[in-house]
Each structure stands twice: as C-alpha cells, then as structure tokens.
Amino acid sequence: MSDNGTNGHKLTLTAKDYRTDQEVRWCPGCGDYAILAAMQAFMPELGIARENTVFVSGIGCAARFPYYMNTYGMHSIHGRAPAIATGLAVTRPDLSVWVATGDGDALSIGGNHLIHALRRNVNFKILLFNNRIYGLTKGQYSPTSELGKVTKSTPMGSLDWPFNPLSLAIGAEATFVARAVDTDKAGMTEVLRAAAEHRGSAFVEIFQNCPIFNDDAFDFVRDDKEGINRIALRDGEPIRWGKDLQKALRQRSDGSIEDCAADDAGVLVHDAQHESAALAFALSRVTQETHGGTPIGVFRDVERPVYDDLMAEQLAAATEKRGEGDLAALLHSGETWTIG
Amino acid sequence: MSDNGTNGHKLTLTAKDYRTDQEVRWCPGCGDYAILAAMQAFMPELGIARENTVFVSGIGCAARFPYYMNTYGMHSIHGRAPAIATGLAVTRPDLSVWVATGDGDALSIGGNHLIHALRRNVNFKILLFNNRIYGLTKGQYSPTSELGKVTKSTPMGSLDWPFNPLSLAIGAEATFVARAVDTDKAGMTEVLRAAAEHRGSAFVEIFQNCPIFNDDAFDFVRDDKEGINRIALRDGEPIRWGKDLQKALRQRSDGSIEDCAADDAGVLVHDAQHESAALAFALSRVTQETHGGTPIGVFRDVERPVYDDLMAEQLAAATEKRGEGDLAALLHSGETWTIG
C-alpha cells in the first residue's frame, strides 16, 4: 500500500464516493451486490485516495466489479487479471491494486496466472467471488462445482473433482489466504482489512450466491443463524465452534484434523503466522462435507519478500553501483573504432 | 492401464526394444540419460505392448524424451502435453499414456493444464524432470529455481519464490505424488512401478541434473553416498533417516513436522493412503533447506474416481438408457411437419 496514498490532500471519503454513474447490472438477489456494498463501505477506511486505487478484473459477472467502483479500473480479458495487475503493481508500487475475479476466471482459464502471482507475492489483493458456477455464460459447471453437478454442459453430472481454492493457493506458496461470505459484511470487512494490511499478494475466497444458476450453494453458512456451521478463525485463539462453541478442532499426529470437545487439552490454537504452511493447509481441508463445519476468516498471513519491492531494490542497487544510466555512454560502450 | 495391454501376443520385450534409431541428443552427462535408461529398463515389466504405450511431451530438453522411446509418441508444444494427453486418455482408455515434461514446461507455461489434469484424475502418468532451470533455451531461471538465483535472465538474482512441485500437486488434489532422483535407478523404478499401478493421474518429480546450466543442483541427494540426506518414504513404516537411521520425523500438534530421535514414541508412520492430504502436504514441506533432509519416494497414493472411467460409464449408462444412437431418429426428433 502506498505510504503517500492520500496524495497529500485530506480524505473525507464515504461509501457513496466509490459509486459510479454506471447502472449496476447483476441479477436481482445476486451475491455480488453485497460484496460491492461491503467494499464501497470499507474503502474509505483505507485512507487511500480514490485515484491511487485500481481494480482489475477478467471476464464474468464478478468481473463487472470495476465498473461500479469509482476508482481507476480495467475490465480486461478472461483469466488474465493477475498478469495485468502484476505489470501494474511492479511499475506503480504507489498504487493500491485489487483484482476482482470469479471461480472460472481465476481457477479455470486463469489458474496459471493466479498461482504464479501468489508464489511471487506481488503486491495486489485478489478477491475470488466463488459461486461454484459460470454465471455470465449462463450456467455451466466450474472448477469449484461439486463432483456430479448437473449443469447445462453436464446433463448427467460433472466428472471432475473440484479445486479447493484455499488448498490450491496454499500449495502455490500464498502468503495470505482467507475466506469470507458475501452476506457477512462484518466478517468480510475484517478479512478485507487484513488483506489490505498484508504487504504482498493476498488471496480471499468469497462465498457468493448465484440465485439464477446455483442458488443456495452456500446456505450452510449464509443461513447459519446460530452459527453452528461457521468455524471462525481468530489468530492466537483456540478453534472452537458449533452451538455455544461446544465443538473444537484438534490435530491428529498424522497432521489431519479431527473434532474434539471444547475443553479438550489439545484444542488447536490458530496460528496464521506459522512458518510452516502445514497448519493452514490442514485447516483448508476442513469443509462442510468432511467435518460439518466451514472455517471462515484468515487461514494464513505470513511475511515474505514482495516481488515488486525486490525489483525496486535491485533497480536502486544497480543505480547505486553504476550510477543513473547514461545513454550516450551506453551506446559507446563495448569495442569501438573510428573511421576518419 | 489396459487389461488387454498385451494385445493378445506374448511379450518378450527387453530394454533394447524401447530404443529408437534416433541419436540421443542431450549434453554429455545430462541427467536425462539416466532417466531414459531407467524407463527403458522398466517398461518391459509393465507387460504392455509397445504399440499400446504413448509418450507425450511439450518442449524442452526433457521433452525430447518421446523421440528416444520406441513406442507411439508426440513431441507437442510448450506446456500443453497434459491437455493433449487428456484427450488421448479419455478417448483411448486401452492405452498406457505417459507425459514427459520439464520444470518450465510443466510448472511455468503449462501450470494450468497440470493442476487441472491432477484434480480431474485423468489416467496418465506425469514425469517432471526438475533441473530447476530452463535448459533448452540456454539457462534462464525456472519456477523451481531458488530465490536469488543468478541466471542469464536474472544477473542480479531471481526475485520469485519457487514452487514446491509436490506441494502444488497436493494442493491441486493430486491422487498420486512421488519424488525420485535421476541417478537412483532402483528408487526411480519403484516409483515408476507404483505410478503405473495407480489408476488415475500420477505425478512424479524427478530431480535431474543439468551439468551445463545448473550443475550439482541436487548433489545433496545424488552424491549422498551414506544416505544421510535422503529420507526414504515407505508406506506403513516409521520415517527414520540419517546416518544409520538415527534421526526420525515427528509431527507437531500444529501439523508441522520436526526432527526427533529414532526411538521417539511419536515417530511419524508414513501413510500414503491417508484420506486427508494434510500428511503428504506436511511431508512435502520437509526439504533440505528446512530440515537438512529430503523425502524420496511415494508421498501420496489414494483412490479416487478416474475422469476417463466416469466418462466411459456415462456413455454406457446413456446407451443403456436410450439405446445406441440412431441418426435418422435423431434428425427427425423435435417438432416436425410435412409439406406435401
């Protein structure tokens, strides 16, 4: 994030300042509306001038996001947003760069750019709107659709085992990995804040409901009134959940995670900064299907050299060592001879 | 693997039968020679006719592999071998399909096809020749090169954090993940055997020395005469290693792995079939850098529905239900009317 992000002038921004004159064109009831509202409400607290904020997206319903944020923005091509954001972040460390993407955009066609951005730890934030379906193209299954999913393109059910976006990100050396729920504004805001504060690339999966083509996919956490399905991850705190937090998580000696009583001696204490990614990975394997509960919040948040910082340092070091490049001297370098 | 893989006729194949008339064109001392020799020696034991075996590769030194295997083969384009192999495996379940690829081919340009093939669990075997460098293009760093690597394209050192190929594969839901060393013929053969026996996609990382552009990258295991650096993984056995196996591995309650005495009560017993991928992932984080030791062998080997099997089943089910497709009937389906 840029230190002089305010561009000098005092900021008195509100959510309204982030709305654009463009009519928002998502279906009625689309989870994207909630995400947009949460983002517009959160932005002012960042204390960064609108002109120093950029949203880059690919293609998809989710990827319409930049049109509705009154900042700089690019609605690019399918799957390539992380690559484009990399070029922008690397040349403009003064900007706050965000990528808005969908499960198809980020994990299907864009999978390679995503995992490489994460391992490089380039300084931008990736918000993956996961509705477990292709919305814009009208309802084909996606890489996060559950096995056997019946969709337009799979009348007898899909055949491919889905990605677990968090496991994939952690396997790709991500330094920040989190999960939020579209309708949980408070939780999402916390996660966005942590992501913004993290220097380097941050990966946030947001459960997003698509009422048209994959309605109710996330009811287990969206409608989880008593919070019996959400496992709230809080750094440094024991992982307790369920009704009145009577359940807890414990790690088996083989590294896998099992349920245990809330008062169990070995209750797992969440440590998002752990040098080993093993814990975060194990937690990413805890799902509604496997454990009847779904961890929400920041899984992993560690420091690692940031690609764009390292590049800036190399440029500085080179200039330090050899001085500001001198074009004339450069052209005349190497073996030369005169013809009189 | 095909049951009638022998195509009826009795097989009396030897390594020699798998050599081609093409002059092998790797640099003197290249690790690829050892891999080729091991593969040619192993093939006959598979009991599959040469004509039922196919090697598909992308581009790179490693990708020259198919030219030297006297089977069917395709030297395709950079990074796309897994995609091509998918189409072949899905339409020809009777074949034994192998992909030979490099760290750039598989993890840089081809990363997306790799992770999707692994999650789908398509029935082919991927051999990744990891020399942590771009060989064919004469020595630029690769996605597995260590941070700060000085190469032709990074005179001041590389800036990107490398992938751990096994962590990435496990994060991508791979059902079989293993590691071998080019010069360790016996060990490699064991791994190849396990990979061949595994139904579904198998991912094998092979440490391969590139004497020209990245010599000695794997000396810690290649020259490991007394085996003090290799941590041999044997399913169902406690993980002991080091000089006279005096060291062992134990898992912390937070899921990360630490060293312990060989006789420690909590010595980790390797379980490649564990339903949770957490253990295999934790083991993949054990590296020469972090633990002074490198696990070799099969990290993970679990059963999961195979993409091409599922597709075959759907075709059978559809035919069962609606009968062999009848073209005339199909054309005449829907609302029709006659004009006299």
Add this chain to the structure above:
Amino acid sequence: MAKPVEQLSQVIVRFAGDSGDGMQLTGSQFTSETALLGNDISTLPDFPAEIRAPAGSLPGVSGFQLHFADFDILTPGDEPNVLVAMNPAALKTNINDLPKGGTLIVDEDAFKERNLQKAGYAVNPLEDGSLSEYQVHAVPLTSLTVGALKGIEGVTSREAERSKNMFALGLMSWLYGRPIEPTIEFLQAKFGAKRPEIAEANVKALQAGYAFGETTETFAVTYEVKPAKLKPGLYRNITGNQALSLGLIAASKQSGLPLFLGAYPITPASAILEELAGYKNFGVRTFQAEDEIAAAGAAVGAAFGGALGVTTSAGPGIVLKAETIGLAIMLELPLLICDIQRAGPSTGMPTKPEQGDLLLVLYGRNSESPVPVVAARSPSDCFDAAIEACRIALKYRTPVYLLSDAYLANGSEPWLLPDVESLPDISTAFATEPNVDGEFMPYLRDDQTLARPWAIPGTPGLEHRIGGLEKADVTGNISYDPDNHDLMTRLRTQKVAGIASDIPELEVDDPEGNAKVLVLGWGGTYGPIAAACRRVRKGGGNVAQAHLRHLNPFPRNTGEVLRRYDRVLIPEMNLGQLLKLVRAEFLVDAVGYNRVSGLPLRAAEVADAITALVEQ
C-alpha cells in the same frame, strides 16, 4: 360473428419485453404454430448481453423476430410490420425499427411511472402523441390476464401476471389465424406434470388472449398468410448451433469415428457443447476444458488416438487455439475448429454477429500454415457445412476451420430433413502396415491427395513419433535441412490448394443470364444478399449472385467467374476481408459493401448498394 379476413403474402412480427417476460418462449411458440401452417419461416432472437439486467431497464430488453410468408423467404426481415412491446423499455429500444404505419401492440398496464423512468421516458409515450404515426393498440394485457386467471388454485398473483406473454401470444395467434393447439400441448407437456395449475394458467391466458381478439373492437380484421410452396418433405425448425451439432454427430456416424469435442464455454458457441453433451448414447465425448488451449489440445490428442477431434469457440477463444492448430498442421492430423463469429475486437459485443474472423483463421498462425476454411450460409446449412468440413479434415489429414456466426447460431429456419441414406460416406482408412519395405514412413504421402498415413496407437509395427519441429519428407524425422524445409512448406501448401479439385465449382445465380454486376458473398450473409438480389430484380435490375462455401481453397472456377462481370460487389459484416483475398488472388477490382454493426446485413441496404452499381 367472425371478422373479415385479409390476405397477406408475408408478415414480420417482433415480440419485445423484459428478460423476465418470456419473449423467447412466446416467439418460438408462435414459430411452431406458424410452421405447422406451412409458411416459410425465418427467426432471429435478440438476447440482452447481461444475464439479467435489472427488470424494466433498457439493457434488460429481450426480443424475438419472426418472418413468415407464403413464399420461400431468406431472412428474418429488416424491419417488423408488427411490434409487440411488453413494457416501456421494450418500446424505447425497438420502436425505431418499426416503419411508419406499422402495427404496435403494447401492454398498457406496464406503462407506469417507475417503468417509464427506467426506460428514460419523461412522459408516457402512449399519451404524448409521439406514436401517432403507428397503428397503436394499447391493451391492458396484465390486468386482462390476471382477470382471466382468477380462481385458479395455487397460482400466485405474481405467477398469474407472468402468464401475460401467453395472453399476447393468444391475441397474435388469433390476429394471424394461427392454431393455438400445439401451444396448449406444449404447455401441458412443460408444466403439466410438476405444476398442473401453472399449465392451466398459461393455457387459460392463451385462450383468453385469443378470445379477446375475436370480441374486442380494437381489431377490425384478421389476417391470413397462405402456406408457402416449399420443396415437399418432412421439415423441422432448427437453429444454426443445433444443426451444427447434428452435423457433427452425422459426420461421426458417416466416418465411423467416435466424436470428441473439446470446448470451453463462450458466447455464442456454448450451445454446441451443451447440445452435444446430451448425445452420449451416440458415443459422443464432450470435454469442458480449463481453457480454449486445453480444449484444442485435447482434440488433437483425441485425433492422434483416432477419434474425430473437434473444438468449438468464438473470437477470443479461437485466437487462443492458434498455436495448437499450428501443431496440428505440422502433425498433419484431422481436426475441426468451429468458430461461431461474434462482434469484436477483444470481448467486443459477445451476443452480436460479425464476419470478422476470416483473415484470422486463414493467417492467424506463425509462418506458412495453410488451412482449409468452410463457411455455413444459413442456420440449417450448418448441418451440411459441418459434414463437409469433417470430410476435408479426414481425407486430407488437416485442421479445418468451420465458420458460423451469432446470427446463424441463434437464428432458425425450417429444415427439410435429409434422408440418412443420402449422406456422404466420409470414412477414411487408418494405416495398418509398414509402407516402405517393412518400415513405416509417417510422412510418405498419398500422391493424389498428398495426405500422410494416419497410424493410431495400438497398431503393432507402426510405432512412430511426431512433433512440431520441421520434419524430413517421408521419414518424418526432425530435419533442419534448408531444401527440405522449403519443400515441406510447399507440400503443406499444395496439399490444401489441391483440395480445389475435390470441391464443387462456384455456382452463379443469374436468371437473365446477362447481368453485368456480380454480388459475391460468403457465410451468414447469404440470406440478406439473396433477398437484396430479388429486390433489385423485381425492380428490373439485372444482377448475378454467387456465394462461397469454401474460402480456402476457392472453387477452381472462381477467377473465371469473377472476370465474367464488369463489376463485382462483395457485401460483408466486416471491413472487407473476402474483398482483400479476392483482389489479391484474382486482381479483380471488386468493391465492398461493409456494415459492422453487430446486426445481420439489411437486404434493403444491400439492394441499394447493388442498384447503385447496376445503374452505373
């Protein structure tokens, strides 16, 4: 007492409403009713680009145009005679297409404050006289529908309202003397089982609409359009994407090879993947890949294994496949690439048609990489075009591009069903034996076709390796020999050029036989161009028409045909791509008529362009 019936030769109706109003269903049902009367038909849906733009908004308008007549027609028509507008937004976005004097039917109930606002109307157009030049029928469709459905058990008022499209359909059916029985059956079949009350509601609405026509004063006459004198036979209405899908299945049968489709969803090609996914009992394997590159790659892998490998996409995705197609050109394996063209560049206007990819498919690969190109001319023609493209791919062991577009893909027309016996045999033989004293030479060519042998894995003794590096003639081994590369480059080119002797000559339609102007077209513009020629001829002008199915190679008589005429006009939905090719190859000073608006060409405008030349 029945109202007077007026005879019409043709009618163009457009239904327009909110995405939620079910206009596509209304249109297609009106189409079925009309087909059964034996009229010729051409339809064109117009989807909004958004999934569900906000209700009542301009981007949310969905339309369906139907052209029916007592003669064989060629297009969905430039402008409607009748516009049915279900809300202000639909009126706003469509009224400009309605010629003065045209009939306008609107749902009066929908013209309320909020809807007017959303559509950007300051005042109600039904009241400010701005529609005075049209024959306006403001009918309270919603309230009439709701009224008619009173007392049906279990139907919410919301659901009752949503039946208003059936009321409108009933009214239109009465107005043009269409039988509503088929629609009734359809509704029973669609809802009968799960929600009989909904079926009942829709049927009631339909009948109420029909009755309303008979009883109300607003409509003085009804119209009749006699059956068209079409070629006798069994017909069905079909869209281009359906026909293309069936064509692929037919090609699979006729070649005896299993069909493998590698595809990644993209508008307007997705429907082919979705359609084919439903024919697994035909041995069809559909693979939804992670991206277009993988989709094409998988198809190449399948082709290597002996399947009929196909990949489908549109502009942005077609571009991504280029490197893989280049590989297939080197491997000389059969492969079909279907490009359902849409407006570009880049993401462009995904739901709109264009002919922008002709030069792309011809030249969009590194170095000399020749490929045959086939284009479909109408929705039903996609069936034959698909078979022909597969025939060439299989016989010549080469990737082939098949060009369609968003207009053909979604437009529909009656299709005279072919008899399966008459379909061409496009089977091809795999290599089974060594071909040069005991050895197998994968690049030993057939001297007729220059095609190389196709030896698939599983064939003993023919084990071989192929790849993207240049290969030695005959042996197929890697070769850097300069003369060999020059030779192979020319051989690959000759192989494709040679196909000219294996395709029909270019036919010219020149009724008078003395035209001085030739109109040359390709692909989806056939309808508008042919319709334009008719107009010109009706107007006494002489014009000849020729339409290209094969864009590479051109039919062998193309140059000879072009030179026969003083002037050649080439109308295209691009800035002149075929025009460039024709000028370069035949040095003919052809001129273009070019509209790049994301709409099919308008016959009237093309006719004007022709007339201008004819009268010179």
Add this chain to the structure above:
Amino acid sequence: MAKPVEQLSQVIVRFAGDSGDGMQLTGSQFTSETALLGNDISTLPDFPAEIRAPAGSLPGVSGFQLHFADFDILTPGDEPNVLVAMNPAALKTNINDLPKGGTLIVDEDAFKERNLQKAGYAVNPLEDGSLSEYQVHAVPLTSLTVGALKGIEGVTSREAERSKNMFALGLMSWLYGRPIEPTIEFLQAKFGAKRPEIAEANVKALQAGYAFGETTETFAVTYEVKPAKLKPGLYRNITGNQALSLGLIAASKQSGLPLFLGAYPITPASAILEELAGYKNFGVRTFQAEDEIAAAGAAVGAAFGGALGVTTSAGPGIVLKAETIGLAIMLELPLLICDIQRAGPSTGMPTKPEQGDLLLVLYGRNSESPVPVVAARSPSDCFDAAIEACRIALKYRTPVYLLSDAYLANGSEPWLLPDVESLPDISTAFATEPNVDGEFMPYLRDDQTLARPWAIPGTPGLEHRIGGLEKADVTGNISYDPDNHDLMTRLRTQKVAGIASDIPELEVDDPEGNAKVLVLGWGGTYGPIAAACRRVRKGGGNVAQAHLRHLNPFPRNTGEVLRRYDRVLIPEMNLGQLLKLVRAEFLVDAVGYNRVSGLPLRAAEVADAITALVEQ
C-alpha cells in the same frame, strides 16, 4: 623473410567446428580484429539447434561466417571463399557451400576413425581425393597447439587441446594480415584474473598459429584487404538483438517513460530479455513471466500505469499474445510487441530465420483489429526501428508490432554510433484535466491523430474504467449500439491508416533512373536484395529497389511508386505475404521470389530472379 602480399577487395571466411570448439568466440575475435582495420563487415553465426549435441556429431556443428571488404557490403555472403573445418562433421556439413577452388583449412588431427564415423565418412576425405577441387591445407592444428603449450604450469592436456581454436585464429590472422593484439588483450581480460595460465595458453596458441603461417611452406602468399570507405565516425559492431535492446532503452529515455519488458524466454528472442535485464540502472524493469500471455498482459498493465510497455517473443509465443493485443487495441493503450521471426510453422526450426509472421501480426486477432507494423532491415537498423515503433505506439496510443528475425537478431555489422542529441523526442503528455466541462471522457479523440487521452492512475479527477467490451464513442462506456460499433470499428481503422501522413515516403534507389523493374522488399532481406541489385547493375541491367520499413500503413506514395514500373518483384523468406498485401491494395500484378529454407536469401539467386525479369 616476408611472403608476397596479394590484394583482395573482399573475403568471406567461415569457421566451422564442434559446439565445444569455440567457433563463435574465434569468429567474433576475427571480427574485432577486422573491424579495427576499417573493413566493412557482416557476420552470421550458425548455432546448432541442440544445446550440446554429442561431440563430433553432425547436429553438433557450430559455424560462424564473416564477410569483410574494402567497400560497404550488405550481407554475410552467400558462400565462403575460405572454410576452416575443425573436424570431419564440420567438413561434411559445410563443404557443399564452398565453391570449387575455394580454400579449405582442416585440423588434420581431428580426422580420426571415430570422428569420421560420427560424421558418416566411410573413408577419410583427406585421403580419397574427394577434395581435389579445393585448395586444401591439412594442418595438424591440435598437435601443433599442444606442442606449443608444453610446459605451461597448471594447464591440463585437455585444456591445451581446447586452445586449438586460437591457433587457427592466429593462422587466419596472419593469412589476412589482421593484428592479433586486440585478441591478446581480450584473452587477458577474459581469463587473466581467474586463470592466468589459461590466458597464457590461449595467447601462446594464438601466437604460435600466427608464427606457423609465416614459417610454413603450405601458405605461399598472404592477403590484404584495404579499409572500406565508410561514412566517417565512431563505429561499433552490433547484433540485431543488442541494437533492438539499446533502441528500447533510447526510446525510454527519449519518451521520459520507464521501460517495462514482459517476456518469456524463446529462441531467438531471449537475448533481448537477457540484455535488458542488465540495464537496471536505466530504470528498466524486466519481468520473466510464466508464459507469453502473462508477459503481454503485464506489459499492458504497465502501460495502463504509464510505463513504456514492451513484450518480446517469436512465432509460437507471438501467437499466444494475440488475445491480449486485441485487448490493448480496444483499450487504445501504447504497447510494443517485438516478433523475432523464426522458421515455422509450429516449433519449426527455432534457430533459423523466416519472414513468416507478416500476415500473422496484421490479421492474427478476432474481428477488425488494426495495428501498425514496423520492420527492421539490418542488425544495426533494429535500433532505429525500435525507436520508430515506440514513437508510433506512444503518439497514437496503439499496440505496434516490430518485426525482426533470427538472421538480424544474431547477425552483426558495424554500427555508426548516433549522436544522442540527434535522437527524436518521442515524449507524450498524460491527461491531467477533465476534457469536457468538468468531466473526463477517456475516448474523446485528438482530431489530428485520433488518439485518445492517456490518463494514468494517480491522477485525481480522471478516475475511469476501460475494458474489452465495445465502448461508446467519447464516453467510453459499454455500448451495444449498432451504429456506434460501426463507427468505432472505422475510427480504430482510420487512426492506424492515418499514420501514413506521419511516416516518410517510400524511397526508390534507381541510379540510372530508367529502370523498368522494381524490386520491393521488407525487413531482413534488405541486404541480399541490395546486393542482388548491385550484381544486376554491374552486369549492365537496370533495376530499381525500394524497401519497406512500415508494413501498416504503407507509405502514402507506395501505390504511385509501384505503378511507375512495368514489373515488380517481391523477394521474401516466405511464400509471398507482402506480395498478397500489395496485390490486394494496389491491384499491381507483382510477382514473388520466395525461398523458405531457414536461411537468409542468397544475393546470387535473387539477382538471377531480377535478371530474368529485366531481360524479359
């Protein structure tokens, strides 16, 4: 006693040996020595495609050809006068290029059983008389070298042997009167610090070779080539890839924008990435991406942020960038794409040159997506071409393709160093203020250039969103309006076409002024074509030459120039791509001379083609 000195006007030398024999170093050192004598020079290395093919094998042969003369020369020469062959494989692969009577120097010691076998010689060619038509000098280079290095501390016999290339260089230096001092300095600098004994060994070998020439009987005369009358000034020898890299840095300085290169390694473009990675103190950021798509995407992102965005690749990679370039066309952002063309299709012959990508860069994107194209004509010209391409990209806010090829990339020639003051100012202004009463319209165009404003993030008040969907004129909002799309399509095309008024006219070189035949070329074929024209003129034929730097748009006078001549010949290293463009645009019945062999055109062959036309 000194031997007689024979005067020569020009000499073409080729060093050929095993990859391990250090032929590239030998060649480049001979080049430096020659440059210092003031001869004009042109060089062409010929690498094996393999990294290290087995020692002594045919694919393992590495070559370096140097053409030097006392006049300004244009090419590395078709065929060598002198061939130095360090082993049988080198002889086998190169002897056919040596004209009868040519001088052949071989390392006798290397012609042993195993080497002969590896090269496929049944009998020793030095003994079977098969070389009788050449002037053969069989010198025991290896043993002489080893002998000369006896007694140097710490040099293994293996290392002593590997100095034989310096012995050969010494001998050649003597033969052509080149000073060996620069090489001595070079060797000291290279090895002096780390391994002085190796430096000593190489120097000794060099000197021994020189002395051997003086003393031995085998060489009766020495040769002298006088300095060439070149334009006076400071020169340096440079390859195309080096010149292109420096051109990009110059463009960065002259535009005042930081340079960002997004690239993925590929032959023969990798050297640009590697070269630029060394200039971080010039603010150059090089990003080795995961693939070509990301490389191009990152460059677009950098351009959006206000940097000079560049991406470099070759055929297979250029193809992958197409979708991203299409986006940049829609975004109307400056971007430079460098295509170092290599032989194809597909992987083809990666180390060999071709001009196969002209139609690809012009048309390899979906729909109408016009881009300017600039091509370099010689190694040093890559510098100016790069600046010109950047100028157009920045001024017109458009992606621009710069075409080079494997021959220009690796070939070298003396470069008259430009004076930095004389370089063009290509700076461009960012938008800083709203442009329509208080609002910012990102697509409000400059009526001169039709370029849109470039407003970069960080500029208060100009926040805006752009993307790949079609956009409304002026506002840049998403638009599906048919007329707007037609308009924007034409505007994008006009913007590029309009550049014609901003580039120089096509110059014709027609000494006699009465030629009837024009030879038109583009890019890397300039040298051979110009050399061919000279030959024809020497032979009394009249021929005019013109060479295109801009392929889109063409210089405004191109048609007029073409029509001035009876016949137009277009030689290309492809099957006639410029030929197609010229015929289509100007309806001129031009003919092509086409060789697709992965080698530069041969001046002699081009001359024959010209003569054939001239004499018609």
